[in-house]
Amino acid sequence: MILAADDEPEIARAGNLAAQWAAVRFTVGIHPHAAGKFATNPADAAKATGAVIDSQPLTRGVGEIGLDYHYDFAPRAVQQEVFRQQIRLAQQRQLPIVIHTREAEEDTFRILGEEHAHEVGGVFHCFTGDRAMAQRVLDLGFHVSLAGIVTFPRASELKEVAKMVPLDRLLIETDSPFLAPVPHRGKRNEPANVVYVAETVAALRGVDVATIGEAARANFARLFQPGYD
Ligand SMILES: [Zn+2]
16 A cells, blocks of 8 residues: 555554554655655655654555656656655665656656666556656566556557566556546546456466466565565
8 A cells, every 4th residue: 555655644544454454565655746845855755754664664665756747746856856865765774666657757767777776676656658668667677567557448558568578577556546447447446456457467468367466466575575475
């Protein structure tokens, strides 16, 4: 479960969820949409994320962090610095990062390179890039996570990405409550719908859905070390 470090009620609910569901693990970060809150001192974004890591021992990653130039809810320079500070935090804590990037490919890879983010690794979540971008992700040692968009009939390039990512770098997700996959498009998305992502990826690769499920489970366990693998 992905937590927003600047959302106190959400952080409080995480404790309740963990009490009810022993297997849950968390990532936490300041999303690029919220980076503007830290415009005067971007280092405070890493401090806020670090405070949640300190208070929630089930945290296994830093994210979502990254850049979103589609919405541009925060100035780009601020987004970049908030991203950078949180990569450094992830390195200090030895945690993988979960990257949100939209219409910001060049700056994302530049910052990941400058900050040596491959040392902690992680995942490009809800990947929507093309095959060339997927190759850059793989070359950097990161994982590619596919969401319900891959089930959309017109997502032809993403279907090609689903075929090319090595099985040991592939993750699947829903990005709930958005982006419900076929056959539930237009409704609220649910984590259970991840099975439709798995089925679509399996069909594209010509393998059994269990193969995709097992690979995603193993990759998730290796990356986030949830403790139940
Ligand atoms: Zn995202």
